[in-house]
Structures are given as structure tokens and as C-alpha cells.
Amino acid sequence: MSSKLIRGTFILTLGTILSKVLGLLYVIPFYRIIGGNEPSALYQFGYVPYTIFISIATAGVPLAVSKYIAKYNALEEYAVGRKLFRSGIFVMLATGIISFLAMYGLAPQLAELVLKGAETKHNYTTADVATVIRAVSFALLIIPVMSLIRGFFQGHQSMGPSAVSTVVEQLARIIFLLAGTFFVLYVLKKDIVTAISVATFAAFIGGIASLIVLFWYWKKRKPGLDQLLRHDRGTLAVSLPEMYKEIVVYAFPFVMVGIANPLFQFIDQLTFNRAMAEAGRAAEAMDSLGILNMTTHKLVIIPVSLATAFALTLVPLITESFVNDNRKQMFRQLDQTFQVLLFITIPAAIGLALLADPMYTMFFGYDQYGAQVLRTYAPVAILFALYSVTAAILQGIDEQRFTILSLLTGLLVKLSFNMPFIQAYSTEGAVYATALGYGVAIVINLFVIKKFAAYPIRLVYRRSLLIVIFNIVMAVPVYGLYRLLLLVLSPESIIQSILIIVLCAGLGAAIYGYLGLKSGLADRLFGARLQRLKQRLHISS
Numbered sequence: 001m002s003s004k005l006i007r008g009t010f011i012l013t014l015g016t017i018l019s020k021v022l023g024l025l026y027v028i029p030f031y032r033i034i035g036g037n038e039p040s041a042l043y044q045f046g047y048v049p050y051t052i053f054i055s056i057a058t059a060g061v062p063l064a065v066s067k068y069i070a071k072y073n074a075l076e077e078y079a080v081g082r083k084l085f086r087s088g089i090f091v092m093l094a095t096g097i098i099s100f101l102a103m104y105g106l107a108p109q110l111a112e113l114v115l116k117g118a119e120t121k122h123n124y125t126t127a128d129v130a131t132v133i134r135a136v137s138f139a140l141l142i143i144p145v146m147s148l149i150r151g152f153f154q155g156h157q158s159m160g161p162s163a164v165s166t167v168v169e170q171l172a173r174i175i176f177l178l179a180g181t182f183f184v185l186y187v188l189k190k191d192i193v194t195a196i197s198v199a200t201f202a203a204f205i206g207g208i209a210s211l212i213v214l215f216w217y218w219k220k221r222k223p224g225l226d227q228l229l230r231h232d233r234g235t236l237a238v239s240l241p242e243m244y245k246e247i248v249v250y251a252f253p254f255v256m257v258g259i260a261n262p263l264f265q266f267i268d269q270l271t272f273n274r275a276m277a278e279a280g281r282a283a284e285a286m287d288s289l290g291i292l293n294m295t296t297h298k299l300v301i302i303p304v305s306l307a308t309a310f311a312l313t314l315v316p317l318i319t320e321s322f323v324n325d326n327r328k329q330m331f332r333q334l335d336q337t338f339q340v341l342l343f344i345t346i347p348a349a350i351g352l353a354l355l356a357d358p359m360y361t362m363f364f365g366y367d368q369y370g371a372q373v374l375r376t377y378a379p380v381a382i383l384f385a386l387y388s389v390t391a392a393i394l395q396g397i398d399e400q401r402f403t404i405l406s407l408l409t410g411l412l413v414k415l416s417f418n419m420p421f422i423q424a425y426s427t428e429g430a431v432y433a434t435a436l437g438y439g440v441a442i443v444i445n446l447f448v449i450k451k452f453a454a455y456p457i458r459l460v461y462r463r464s465l466l467i468v469i470f471n472i473v474m475a476v477p478v479y480g481l482y483r484l485l486l487l488v489l490s491p492e493s494i495i496q497s498i499l500i501i502v503l504c505a506g507l508g509a510a511i512y513g514y515l516g517l518k519s520g521l522a523d524r525l526f527g528a529r530l531q532r533l534k535q536r537l538h539i540s541s
Helices: 003-025 027-034 037-058 061-074 078-115 126-141 143-155 160-187 192-229 240-258 260-278 282-323 327-354 356-364 368-377 380-396 401-425 427-452 458-485 494-519 521-526 530-537
Strands: none
Touching: 003 027, 003 160, 003 282, 027 037, 027 160, 027 192, 027 282, 027 356, 037 078, 037 126, 037 192, 037 240, 037 260, 037 282, 061 078, 061 143, 061 240, 078 126, 078 143, 078 192, 078 240, 078 260, 126 143, 126 192, 143 160, 143 192, 160 192, 240 260, 240 380, 240 401, 260 282, 260 380, 260 401, 260 427, 282 327, 282 356, 282 368, 282 380, 282 427, 327 356, 327 368, 327 380, 327 458, 327 494, 327 521, 356 368, 356 494, 368 427, 380 401, 380 427, 401 427, 458 494, 458 521, 494 521
């Protein structure tokens, strides 16, 4: 890989991680402004369908366009990429308008679906939920075009515009969301539905801010891009239908992976209220749904984002090894990918489960039931991460068609078990159904990897077992310290919760880090650069 590409990948990964961190931190003040789990559920009623619509409209577009442009730039056929970009602007505008009209028009029907079974047990009507859905739908007019421009820059190995625009989009959205909801509720003294509508409309504001940044980069870099056109070889004439056929084939699997998590959440929205009502717990349904799909989900997704950001950087190398039929190297890279994923995700999930009470208090205030759900939900982070990476590996070995099979099977399992599990186990039942659905999808993905890449999965077992042992060794003293701290500190206090987390997480990180360095496992996963750290800490393998 060239130093320019490595630098660009690092910048893009850093921007993505920073955006996700901001997407978590804003929840702390937002949750306190809107005042609880039930308004959080209303917010998710609008945002989950929006995520599905936006994923269908744009998921895979930056990657597909960047791959397409990079391919023809390598052939010095720069005009082909520019032709795609010009036509793509109109296509993405049309896609955005159609998606907006569909979501705006279907808002009442979507609202009826998610409220079915709990109509008389909460303060929201179908019209309220439809208003929130319609408020967020305006972002669909902006985001598809924005995604195309990001893909165009990435195709020229220019990752800065995508990274900067991603962070600016998130910042603008969060600032408008927090200021808007506060102003509506505490200055204008309006109702919570209006405030949540303003919060979801913030996605449109974020899109506008991102688009302004991208236009600035376009104006700044256009002379250099035009210079490339002057060196165009002009030997290939690719028709627009051929262009879009290639892009759709490449992008469709990413669409499916991109909407996996929102679809699992949407199944909860469709079935949760009804299942709770049938179990005689309709009065607590909205509050519990807010805990499930908003507060705990935000925390569980933290280790997933970090682990997949590290592991997915290895997928392009796997693709190269597969294409060159270098099986030995590909197996080594697959081993490393799975081990990096597990090395990061397992301790994060265990820590989140062990410290569920103070973690939930730190972000959302003390809620014993919220912490209970978080404790159950935390291990599912491992499955979220494994699904994302196995699906990406299928892309790398050119068997992406099976991602559709695995996802649809997982969704069918989730849909089949969700209501009976919720009726039996309340909110945790939805978590169990999600875990079962993702588990089935992962098994299918692993089977396909084993069959079509001839990958001996047993090779990763031994080191994965070592990672599990390290986590057990770490978890026992951390849990012991946690129980001791509870004698003098209370997880009901935000300040004391932070102190508990710092002390317990610090002990866990020290033990786990020492074991990883002492055993040499960290060296094999993250490279020889850790040798310098080991020398400073006087740790020998």
C-alpha cells in the first residue's frame, strides 16, 4: 500500500471514529433535556426508519463510486470517472427525492405499525409519530448527493474531504439538535413532539453543513482534477448503463450490511409494543423500548465501532491475497482479523456488562432496569462486530451474494422469536432474539468463508481460547474490586459512578494489557511497534 493510501485510510478511519464518539456523547445532554426513556423511544420511531431509507438510498455509494473511479484512474481514463460523477449527481438527486417522498408519504402507515398494540398506554398518537418521521425525512434530499461527492474524492485517494465533512456533519447535527430541543422545550414551552421533531430535523441541517464543506473542497481541488482530464488517454468508451450495472453489483451487498442493525431495531419497533401488551405489560412498553433501542444500544455499539474500524483495515489485504491465490497469506490475515476483533471486543463487552450500573448512570442517570438490560445486551456487541467483519470478508473473497442470504435468515429468526421471547422475558427477550438472529447469520457467513476460501477455522480457535482465558483472568479481580468499591461508593451517583469506572477499567486495562504483552499475543496482532512499549515497561515475552 502506498504511504498516501495508508495516510488517507488513517484519516478516514479517524474521522469515522470521531464522528461515532460524538454520536454517543451528545446522548448524555439530549437524554436529560428531553427527560427520559419514553421521549427517547419517540425519537427512535423517526430515526430508525430514516436509517433504513438512507442506507437503501446511499449505502455502498461512496465505496462503489470510489472503487469505480480508482479503477479507471489507474488506467488513466479520467474522463470515465468524471462522466460517472456528472450523471451520478442527477441520479442521486432523483434517488433522494424519491426516498423523501416515499418516507414522507408513508409516515402515517409507519407510525401505525410501530404503535400497534400500545395505542392507549402512552402519550403519543399516530399523528405525533408521523410528524417525527416526516421531520427527519427531509435529510434524504441531501444525503445521497453528499455520499456521491465523498465517493468521488475517495476514488482520487483524497480521504480528507470525507473525513472532515463527516465530522462537520455530526457537529452541526448535534449543535442544532441540542440547541433546538432546549429552545423548544424551555424557551418556547412547546410540547415534546415538537422538540423531538426538531431533533430529527437536525439530520437535514447536518447534511447541509457537510455539503458546504464538500463544495468548498471541490472548488479548491477542481483545477487539479481538471489537470488530470488533460492527460486522459481516451481509449475507453463506457456507457452509462454499463457504469451503473457495475456500481449496483458492487454496492448492493454493502446496502444489506448497512441496514442490518436498523432492520433488527425496526423489527423491535414493529413487535415490541404488541408483545408487551399481550404479556400484560403495556404500561411500561414505551419506556422499555426507549431503553432497548436508544440508551443501551448507544453504549453497546461503542466497542463494535472501535473493533470493526481496526479489523476492516485488513480486509483490502485479504482481497488482494484472495485474488492472487496466496492462500497461506490470506489465512494468516483472516486469523489476524478475527483475533484483533475478539481481542478488542470481548474485554469491552465484559467490562460493559460488569460495570453496567455505573456506566448507565454516567450517561443517562441511575436506572436499575436500564442497567439490567445493558448487562444482558453488552455481550451482543461481540456478535455485531463479528457479523460486520464476516460480511466484509465475504466481499473480499467475492462471495458477497451470501450476505443477503445470511441477513435475511437472521432477520427471519429475529422476527420468529421476538414476540414470544419478549412475552417471556420482557425487554431482555428482544435482546435474546437479536443475539439468536445475528448468531445464525454469523454461522452462515463463517460456513461460506470456510467453503469458498478453504479457510480452516480451527486455526483461530486456540488463540481465541487464549483471549477468553485472558478475559476471565482480568474479569475476576475487576469484579472483586467493583464489589469492594460498592461498600463505599454508590452507582446511583454520577460522580461516584465515574470514579468506579475509572478505577475498575484502569485495573482491567492494566491486567489485560500486561497479559497481552507478556504472552506476545499483542505483538502478533498489532505489530512489532509494541516492542518499544514492552521495553519501556520492562516486560519480556
